[in-house]
Amino acid sequence: MRDNDQMPGHLARRFQQIAVAVFHAEVEAVGCDLTPVQYSALLAIHRHPGIDQITLAGLIAYDRTTITGVVDRLARKGLVTREVSGADRRARVLRMTPDGGRELCRVQPAVEAAQEVLLSGLSPAEAESFLELLRKAIGAVDGRSRAKLRPAIGATGERSG
Amino acid sequence: MRDNDQMPGHLARRFQQIAVAVFHAEVEAVGCDLTPVQYSALLAIHRHPGIDQITLAGLIAYDRTTITGVVDRLARKGLVTREVSGADRRARVLRMTPDGGRELCRVQPAVEAAQEVLLSGLSPAEAESFLELLRKAIGAVDGRSRAKLRPAIGATGERSG
DNA sequence: TACTGATCATCAGTATACGTCAATTCGAAC
DNA sequence: GTTCGAATTGACGTATACTGATGATCAGTA
Known part of the structure; x- marks a missing residue:
């Protein structure tokens, strides 16, 4: 039986755990109240106005x-706003509000800072190599991560909607 | 604004997400019902009989x-069993049951397999470098993070204070 | 004895993450 | 036009994770 620091799964959990904590700390420091997941979603909605939730x-x-x-x-x-789509009444159309845009701009430097903190133990070359691997x-x-889901449904990331 | 692929935080979340899914799949395949966290805890209790929850x-x-x-x-x-410690009635003393020992043995190859799957995209040299970084x-x-790594003080997990 | 501060476990609240099931809606076949 | 399969979403249950608070206990002190 290996030690925990030989187990990629355990190291992955630990790294992600720290990543969330660092994100929270940096974001709070600029007076924002966004979790990592909320930031990702907000950014995606900003880049894809009118996107539905599945996409x-x-x-x-x-x-x-x-x-x-x-x-x-x-x-x-x-x-963000969430309204029933005119074309498909099952779907909810997501759009960012002006407030959302301001929040996204305001939080951006904190997000960048968090990424830097996370890699602060590595030299630039090491960091690059790490991200590559x-x-x-x-x-x-x-x-x-979809292995146990019913196979009929599309893969993660591509829906060409 | 960077793409998600350039964000260590996002990659960390994604990798951990997949790690959990792979773990579940491998562990289920051998007929066990343990989550990654439960496995880690069970292994630690096995190695440190009589450990308390904080340690x-x-x-x-x-x-x-x-x-x-x-x-x-x-x-x-x-x-596992959880009983009030005789020495410190605040603490709960944890011990593995025979059933726990059997489950741990049975799940071990699945855990090893999961770790291999996780690194299957890397050569042995790359995998080593990746874990190192x-x-x-x-x-x-x-x-x-609030959950800090703290090595046990005594061999059996006693923390004397 | 009583007080104080620290420690251990737990609970309430919030958020992420996934699986199953139900409700609604869409598109197509009948 | 109704029925049927597929798709979108949401509700619910389970598990992990952290913040803040509380209760119980311990150790030290007055």
């Missing part, structure tokens, strides 16, 4: 049911 | 309030 989930690799709560909280803060590792097993 | 939390870098629920579920499955990055920012 949004695919874009940032979230579970479909998780998006409901995330969007709910963003809407409650007045950062991380992307490579993810790429090889991407789609595994 | 356990420090060993595997969990939040102290999370441990309550994790141990609760392990106890409900009959894999991951450990280094974590080491530099460890302590930023």
